[in-house]
Amino acid sequence: MTEVTLQEPWATAERQRVAVQFGMWLFLATETLFFGGLFLTYAVARFSHPAGFVAAAREAEAMFGTINTVVLLTSSLTMAIAERAVREALVPLARAMFAATLMLGVAFLVVKGFEYRSDIVKHLVPGPEFTLSQTGASQFWAFYWTATGVHACHMLIGLGVVTRMLLIPAADLPGRSTTAEGSALYWHLVDLIWVILYALIYLVGR
Amino acid sequence: MSTLEDTGALAREPGRTSFLTEGGTTVRSWLLSTDHKRIAFLYAAGITFFFFLGGAAATLIRAELVTPAGDLLTADEYNRLFTLHGVIMVWFFLVPSIPTTLGNFLLPLMIGAREVAFPRLNLFSWYLYMGGGLLTLLSLLLGGVDTGWTFYTPFSTLYSNSYVLLAAAGVFVVGFSSIATGINFLATIHLLRAKGMTWMRMPLFAWAMYTVSLVMVLATPVLAISLLLIFAERAFGLPIFDPRSGGDPLLFQHLFWFYSHPAVYIMVLPAFGVVSEIIACEARRRVFGYEFMVYAMVAIAVIGFMVWGHHMFVSGQSPFASLVFSFLSFVVAVPSAIKVFNWTGTLYRGQIRFSAPMLYALGFVGLFTLGGLTGLFLASIPIDVQVTDTYFVVAHFHYIMVGGSVSAFFGGLHFWWPKITGRMYSETLAKFAAVSMFFGFNFTFFPQFILGYMGMPRRYHEYPPEFQAWHVMSSTGAVVLAFAYLWPLFYLGWSLVKGERADDNPHDATGLEWQTSSPPPKDNFAEPPIVTGTPYRYHAEGFAPHEVRPIHAPQDPQ
Amino acid sequence: MRPVEASTYAPRVDSIFWMLTAASGAVILLVGTLVLFFSIKYRRGTATPRGPVPDRLSREVEIGWTAATAFAFLFFFWFAAVAETTQFEIPRKAMEIHVVAKQWMWKLEHPNGTREINTLHVPVGVPVRLVMTSQDVIHSFFVPAFRTKQDVLPGRYVEAWFEASKPGTYHLFCTEYCGTDHSRMGGGIVVQSQSDFARWIDAQPQGDSLADQGAVLFRRMGCTGCHGGSSRIRAPSLAGVFGRQQPLEGGGFVTADESYLRDSILLPNKQVVAGYQPVMPSYQGVASEDDLIRLIAYLKSQKVVSPRPEVGP
Incomplete structure (x- = not known):
């Protein structure tokens, strides 16, 4: 274990670690409520129009969704290794794993982009061109675009966070284990939310 | 190890180095400072600006309502003005007012900390606040928003021809500033209390900051998602609330009030803290029922999350849901009543001094009592059906948020002014402001209760002539009130420049913030303080704080 | 200062209102008197003795007034809720009026096909059931004299009912903010004796029901x-x-x-x-x-x- 870089106003590394964790968990609580509102709109729409909602869900591309779930779960693994490696001061391993996480995150967004293209080609964007006629179908797709869009924004922020870890000079990295821990917590949350979205979007009606 | 034998002993030196000069005096050194005390000043500048901007809108509204016909403003201008007034006052003044200024400045001092837990996040949240404010200002300059501060769908998403997206984006951004402040305060209180500062030794202001942070952190994200859904529907045409595609506009109201009712407590909990500090000090008494005051604040913060449906009694929600929400609304009123009784009890056997802060605090108790009691009317469904969306509701929430919170804010500002700026203000002029605020406020808003019960709807640009007498009365009162808000600008401004130097503890108050110099040094305390007893060790028989003082005996931490 | 009571429900609402007003007045008087009394007796510098307040006493006082407040509020809730629940059931023989709200007018239709805009004629002493919907945004149907208010939502029917008790013309307001001319979206409810109402409806141009x-x-x-x-x-x-x-x-x-x-x-x-x-x-x-x-x-x-x-x- 290397000496951790201390920030204002902390006197000890241990205290600082606790603080970052505490703050991060609070932030995760706010994120949970944020997505909670989104899941509530999902529940209300599905409850009001069960048949149309489920029929619309069958149009979602499960293949893309499943690939992305695998990609993201793997990225959580690499992130966990990276975080542990920072704490153990294994700098090359940590950097490799951060890079892997970054690449998997980018891969997720690329796959998502292909999925979006396919959805647009199939006219699944609610609006004048929308192909599904059943009541509730446009509600499902409104949720789909909003939720995946918001999740993608979280992914972008996550990528920024990982990039920041990569930009820390190798010599300083072991001192930044609390930052690594905070970044990892955030990444896992974004991953977890995706797993819920996966179930809500792709597994309904199958 | 420090002692608290003399006031000011915790300051580094009596040689008048303070955070005002330490760390540079350039504009840049202020704008990039992570010192919680400087950030409080930055917030104060922003909040003052938005307060007077929102106040200007209110002035125009009251001017328009002097006559029944819409002769001063067009209907669209009027609608934009009350929306502007609501959005600015709620999100850019009331919600951040006490926590970000007094809270930022005092919380670390009160619990004996050098800084807040995340100083850079603190500065960042100010930039978020200003960024959100600029977006909202931009929407105003381009032509305004006419949805009301509540952004109800489907009006806001499908029908309004105004800059809804820009204003919503501004509020969305400022929400994250709130969340950041909340996280910061919670971490500060949990992790940075001085040795011996146990939970039940914390001043009530610190408790107020704790509970308000809890509500900010847990409620604001729901506002964020509701605004985001508005954004999705309005900007991208995604049918989320649109009834034509089977969406439910009431869902938005549920989401919105799930935030916005707790937001009322965000606005008033800090006021509870401020008033408790002032009354205890100026009556030279320990706060009556300290523990109950703490439990009451926690209870309000928790139950406050379960009463949002009382905004929707006439919305078409299930009548059985309405009954449950009505019951819970009566429940949440109990702890508020307890607090009023306790403030009254604190005066018992005291040595009461009627300083300007005390006048503000007593005014708060009166106005909050009236506001709280009219809350009972609104919790009763049959009365609420009659008075919701009328001036009765307008009067009720102004009593709580303006009569209550703003009085407390001014009270706190005066009370801690010597500590914050190191200068004294004119007590006579301040008392005059406090008294005119109390009377001006009642003059303005009491007639609105009557108007509302008679059936005068809110957000009306024109109204039937039989309501005119009450409107004229209200507008006349608003003149007095406007004076009471502007007046302190002059004497406090004068005090900043020419005011007499303040002692470290001019009120003879207990509390760690009074144990350091005025204004405090950059690092707050020369040595970490140690706390050995309960707060508010005032002694009514004499003028000085209770003789039992903290000593530097070895103490168990926490 | 008092709004007219022109429906059978209005006196019930007012009785709750005045009871709460009396209770609030009592609380204000109590708190006000205490604050004033303490302020005078214990103002700084008086010679009144000020011993410490025993902890036990303050604890008992605290529990006492918490319980008292809670019981009082429970009573208020019960009193108001009872009045509310009696309104749940709409009388079976109610006359039916269809209401369509749009920016910024009320369209009202009688069962026999008579249409009115912004004005509604109803007979005294007959329950009237309103079936309401909106063509655009949310509006709210508010008749202060009846103590009746109901938001009118687009995309669904909502109901409300009243029974007028006093002939006269009363305000109809829209109380859910609905855009530019929100404040002009109002009109009148004309309550007539039953014979006058029959005469009025007969005089309307006869169309199909x-x-x-x-x-x-x-x-x-x-x-x-x-x-x-x-x-x-x-x-x-x-x-x-x-x-x-x-x-x-x-x-x-x-x-x-x-x-x-x-x-x-x-x-x-x-x-x-x-x-x-x-x-x-x-x-x-x-x-x-x-x-x-x-x-x-x-x-x-x-x-x-x-x-x-x-x-x-």
């Missing part, structure tokens, strides 16, 4: 093509449908009230009757709110068996 107009629409819009007795496409017969318990495809039952009929026309796939295919096209954008009122009035007039069921507000 809502149900008769609905029957015409039912044919013109092609509903008979499927729902008529001899059609080739299998669709449920609609005679006597109103008020029936309809079994649904996929399980469950729904009472065929106005909202259900409305949804079945606009969103036909939402609740399909058991045993039928979801083949009906949506009439969204085809049938206006006025058409819907007529079609539903027609379907209601076709009732053959059961009496009108109780419908909650």
